[in-house]
Amino acid sequence: MKIGILLKQGPYNHQASDTAYKFAEAAIRKGHTVDAVFLYNDGVINATKLMDPPQDDRHIAERWSDLNREHGVEILACIAASKRRGINEDVMIKGGAITGLGTLTDIAIRNDRLITFGD
Amino acid sequence: MLHTINKSPFESNILETCIRFVQPGDPILFIENGVYAVQAHSRFAPMLEGIREKNPVYALQPDLSARGVTSLIDGVKTVDYEGFVDLVEKHKVNNWL
Amino acid sequence: MDVKKILHVMRHAPHGTVYTYEGLEMILMMAAYEQDLTVVFIGDGVYALKKEQDTTDIGVKGYARTFAALGDYDVEKLYVDRISLEERGLTEEDLEVGVEILDSETIGRLMKEQDVVIHH
Incomplete structure (x- = not known):
């Protein structure tokens, strides 16, 4: 199965980022393909490398970077939602990219499932 | 079609709303704060028992454990994240937020 | 190109x-991709279509009429x-946009036909 993920909430504020990550991890472990994580609404804040959580907490941005590096999962932030929230190429995590909503449509078309996490 | 619910029924009316649209036989999976819906003896237990007659009801075990929800309504099945993936593989998804 | 049935649920x-x-x-963006789009308003989502919204004094852009313009982008459903x-004490007359009012059962069946469902 090929899966796209739509993530509509910011990190830490809501469990959505964690559930999306755990779901992606499990899907990959089971041999499925996670094609992309598309960040929308406050979800775009998942993609800033400026986040700096305490040492004993999970680093949500780095987890997305790792997922990209190790499994080729595209981490894509919507440009319109990003611009509103001060997310741009300068603050983008390694392996992340800014893209348009057209890409989300492509993700919806080319995958077997589009699963949403948010509030 | 798999329906997921991530809000406590005490906080949000999603469960009541969602259930009007769920078709017989379609599974419902409670995740995140949604898992409080499947705790035994709560105000929502009778409603869940009714739902369970027509629809398989699942709850995400890591979210139950994280919240100390250990006493579940009879017939509610628990899944881990891999079980969640299996449900998504078997069904198209409708994630109620 | 594959055409998918995509449902947007305004909540x-x-x-x-x-x-x-x-x-x-x-x-609006997805409409440009010629997919089979449907929009359904459920719960507080119906307030998005309420007539006589005036957002001037809260300093944000109003957009109820944009829903009316979706037809121009071939989003007819x-x-x-x-x-x-x-349950909100509203009728079709209170809505800015011409819509079809459906019962739960019909919307439930419509949901089940979709390839993708996105809640907003």
């Missing part, structure tokens, strides 16, 4: 949160959940 009241507005942006409308 939030407008202005209090950004979900409806950014949801509308998503629908706009449905409102009857119970959601009625």
Whole structure:
């Protein structure tokens, strides 16, 4: 199965980022393909490398970077939602990219499932 | 079609709303704060028992454990994240937020 | 190109949160891709269509009429959940946009036909 993920909430504020990550991890472990994580609404804040959580907490941005590096999962932030929230190429995590909503449509078309996490 | 619910029924009316649209036989999976819906003896237990007659009801075990929800309504099945993936593989998804 | 059935479910009241507005942006963009789009308004989502919204004094852009313009982008299937409308004391006359009002059972079957469902 090929899966796209739509993530509509910011990190830490809501469990959505964690559930999306755990779901992606499990899907990959089971041999499925996670094609992309598309960040929308406050979800775009998942993609800033400026986040700096305490040492004993999970680093949500780095987890997305790792997922990209190790499994080729595209981490894509919507440009319109990003611009509103001060997310741009300068603050983008390694392996992340800014893209348009057209890409989300492509993700919806080319995958077997589009699963949403948010509030 | 798999329906997921991530809000406590005490906080949000999603469960009541969602259930009007769920078709017989379609599974419902409670995740995140949604898992409080499947705790035994709560105000929502009778409603869940009714739902369970027509629809398989699942709850995400890591979210139950994280919240100390250990006493579940009879017939509610628990899944881990891999079980969640299996449900998504078997069904198209409708994630109620 | 594959045509997918994509359903957008508007569930939030407008202005209090950004979900409806950014949801509308998503629908407008997807409309350009010639997919089989449907929009359904459930719960507080029906308030997005309420007539006589004037956002001047809260300093945000109003967009109820943009829903009316979706037809220009070939998004013709706009449905409102009857119970959601009625329990809010509203009727079709209160809505800015011409929509079809459907019962729960019909919307439930419509949901099940979709390839992708996105809640806003």
